[in-house]
Amino acid sequence: MEQKPIIETVELTKKYNGQAAVDNLSFTVHEGEIFGFLGPNGAGKTTTLLMLMGLTEPSSGKARVLGVDPSREPIRVKGMIGYLPENMGFYRDLNAWQTLRYIAELNGLLPGVADERIESALRMVGLIKEAEKKVGAYSRGMRQRLGIAEVLVKEPRVAFLDEPTLGLDPDTTNRMIGLIERLCKEKNMTVLLSSHFLHQVQKICHRVGIMISGQMVAQGHMKELAEEMPETKDGYSLEEIYMKYFREE
Amino acid sequence: MHGIITIFKKELSDHFSSYRFLLLFALIAMVSMVTVYMAGLTITKELEGVAKPKFVFLMLFTSSGVGFSLTQFVAFFGPLIGLILGFDTINREKNEGTLSKLLSQPIYRDAVINGKFLAGAAVIAIITVSIVLLISGLGLIMVGVIPGIEEVWRIFIYLIISIVYISFWLGAAILFSILFRSVATSALAALAVWIFFSFFVPLGANAVANALTPDAGESDPDAVIKRAQIGKALSLTSPMELYTDSTATIIDPMRRTTRSFIQVGMMEQLSMARFSGPLSLGQSVLVVLPYIISLIAVTAICFAISYIVFMRQEIRSL
Ligand SMILES: Nc1ncnc2c1ncn2[C@@H]1O[C@H](COP(=O)(O)OP(=O)(O)OP(=O)(O)O)[C@@H](O)[C@H]1O
Ligand SMILES: [Mg+2]
Numbered sequence: 001m002e003q004k005p006i007i008e009t010v011e012l013t014k015k016y017n018g019q020a021a022v023d024n025l026s027f028t029v030h031e032g033e034i035f036g037f038l039g040p041n042g043a044g045k046t047t048t049l050l051m052l053m054g055l056t057e058p059s060s061g062k063a064r065v066l067g068v069d070p071s072r073e074p075i076r077v078k079g080m081i082g083y084l085p086e087n088m089g090f091y092r093d094l095n096a097w098q099t100l101r102y103i104a105e106l107n108g109l110l111p112g113v114a115d116e117r118i119e120s121a122l123r124m125v126g127l128i129k130e131a132e133k134k135v136g137a138y139s140r141g142m143r144q145r146l147g148i149a150e151v152l153v154k155e156p157r158v159a160f161l162d163e164p165t166l167g168l169d170p171d172t173t174n175r176m177i178g179l180i181e182r183l184c185k186e187k188n189m190t191v192l193l194s195s196h197f198l199h200q201v202q203k204i205c206h207r208v209g210i211m212i213s214g215q216m217v218a219q220g221h222m223k224e225l226a227e228e229m230p231e232t233k234d235g236y237s238l239e240e241i242y243m244k245y246f247r248e249e
Numbered sequence: 250m251h252g253i254i255t256i257f258k259k260e261l262s263d264h265f266s267s268y269r270f271l272l273l274f275a276l277i278a279m280v281s282m283v284t285v286y287m288a289g290l291t292i293t294k295e296l297e298g299v300a301k302p303k304f305v306f307l308m309l310f311t312s313s314g315v316g317f318s319l320t321q322f323v324a325f326f327g328p329l330i331g332l333i334l335g336f337d338t339i340n341r342e343k344n345e346g347t348l349s350k351l352l353s354q355p356i357y358r359d360a361v362i363n364g365k366f367l368a369g370a371a372v373i374a375i376i377t378v379s380i381v382l383l384i385s386g387l388g389l390i391m392v393g394v395i396p397g398i399e400e401v402w403r404i405f406i407y408l409i410i411s412i413v414y415i416s417f418w419l420g421a422a423i424l425f426s427i428l429f430r431s432v433a434t435s436a437l438a439a440l441a442v443w444i445f446f447s448f449f450v451p452l453g454a455n456a457v458a459n460a461l462t463p464d465a466g467e468s469d470p471d472a473v474i475k476r477a478q479i480g481k482a483l484s485l486t487s488p489m490e491l492y493t494d495s496t497a498t499i500i501d502p503m504r505r506t507t508r509s510f511i512q513v514g515m516m517e518q519l520s521m522a523r524f525s526g527p528l529s530l531g532q533s534v535l536v537v538l539p540y541i542i543s544l545i546a547v548t549a550i551c552f553a554i555s556y557i558v559f560m561r562q563e564i565r566s567l
Binding site: 047050053055056075076078079081083085087088089090091092093102103105106107108150 | 251252255256258259263266342345346347348349350351352353354355356357563564565
């Protein structure tokens with residue numbers, strides 16, 4: 001599985017007013033992998049995602065997504081990435097179907113293809129019954145689901161999910177996690193997932209990276225990270241590992 | 250390209266389903282109908298038993314029924330249409346968090362501005378065309394004359410200029426919606442600019458011209474001309490002035506006086522020709538062409554600033 005690098009950064013740095021939000025970040029994500037992106041608030045996770053999509057200019061360093069430089073060819077990169085923003089907004093007067101239709105059209109999908117994908121996306125996130133309801137009347141969790149559906153409609157090769165399970169009920173959370181896993185396996189989708197729910201990350205992520213103050217302090221498989229722990233014991237939880245690095249800072 | 254078209258379609262349908270559009274249209278339709286109705290009454294009364302002058306139909310647009318004519322109304326309140334349609338274009342999407350989503354799709358940033366501007370311009374075109382058709386119908390019934398080919402052409406050109414003029418204000422409003430994050434602030438700023446150009450520029454132009462030519466009087470005709478020239482040149486910085494001057498020549502070819510008649514220079518001959526009869530259509534177009542180009546130029550400047558500011562804005566501050 002770990003052959004083809006899909007996301008690569010080399011000493012990626014972003015400074016806001018002289019302060020580094022992302023500091024010399026280098027990491028690689030391979031094809032079909034689910035990479036868990038962890039770190040306290042303000043660590044620079046969202047900033048990194050934005051730079052990988054060409055939505056924010058890096059101060060220095062290099063990034064490649066599917067071999068394309070996002071700051072040079074943002075349109076190409078954005079066409080291949082499905083992005084779930086951390087606080088997404090919706091057009092309140094459109095219903096779910098219209099919202100997804102708009103996204104599909106912006107991605108240049110033909111109406112026939114779009115309709116099929118929209119329907120299956122709505123089924124997958126469980127919004128098919130509420131598809132005709134205006135988004136303004138949606139609950140928090142329903143909006144989150146619609147956001148995930150927006151990613152699904154694109155059938156992207158790479159997905160950037162910033163807090164995908166925030167506000168979802170436990171049942172839906174499990175279903176979404178299962179969905180992400182399935183898409184990675186079946187469609188060979190690569191996922192970069194930022195989350196604070198460590199037990200979920202532990203469940204689905206193949207590898208994790210822990211980011212603190214703009215720097216990646218640790219990355220690798222759960223097993224590798226567990227080996228770095230002071231005592232050797234079986235079954236370290238991700239939470240224990242995370243807390244160790246967090247305390248060290 | 251699909252980006253612009255998609256955004257255009259969405260914005261257009263948003264406009265048409267909004268109360269804002271409905272109210273705007275109703276208000277303008279009402280005022281225009283009343284104005285033209287009153288103008289029609291005046292015209293029919295004046296023309297009773299008199300030989301019909303050449304451009305009766307155009308008089309519907311230029312004679313004042315209720316204190317102002319339709320052209321004056323558009324010159325003065327047309328900007329508000331553009332401003333109302335555009336003042337929250339970008340910042341509303343910022344505030345609702347939809348802009349970053351939009352920009353994470355594979356479209357160019359300028360497609361957002363262009364698509365939204367074109368949708369607004371289309372709405373403006375639809376409003377103006379339907380209003381003109383409406384009042385033409387009303388005028389036909391009231392005055393009972395069918396417009397000649399030349400009059401139809403003049404009305405058509407008048408329409409084009411009006412659409413460009415109102416679209417300029419739309420462009421300005423979109424610029425404010427990029428510059429200011431708060432919708433209320435951008436509305437206020439747009440209103441301030443409108444007031445500045447409608448009230449202060451004409452007043453200020455005269456004041457400055459008077460100050461610069463203190464010795465103008467009956468004894469010094471050169472200075473009088475100079476004063477008029479300075480005043481004219483300064484007032485032409487106002488899009489409203491550009492619009493008024495250009496439409497006046499197009500829609501009112503019989504005009505015997507024009508504020509610019511004292512002005513000498515390239516227009517001199519044409520101005521003189523006015524005294525002998527109506528300007529021909531070709532001549533009228535020639536006179537207004539520079540004004541139209543200037544209007545388009547200021548719109549382009551608005552756009553250039555919008556692009557520069559919008560392209561550079563950090564997505565995080567959006
Ligand atoms: N527009 C901005 N101007 C200045 N500093 C900013 C701006 N946006 C973000 N930052 C700073 O960049 C740093 C990284 O922020 P970022 O949003 O990437 O954190 P995060 O890891 O996503 O946090 P969270 O878990 O809360 O989502 C923070 O210190 C933040 O204050
Ligand atoms: Mg974040």
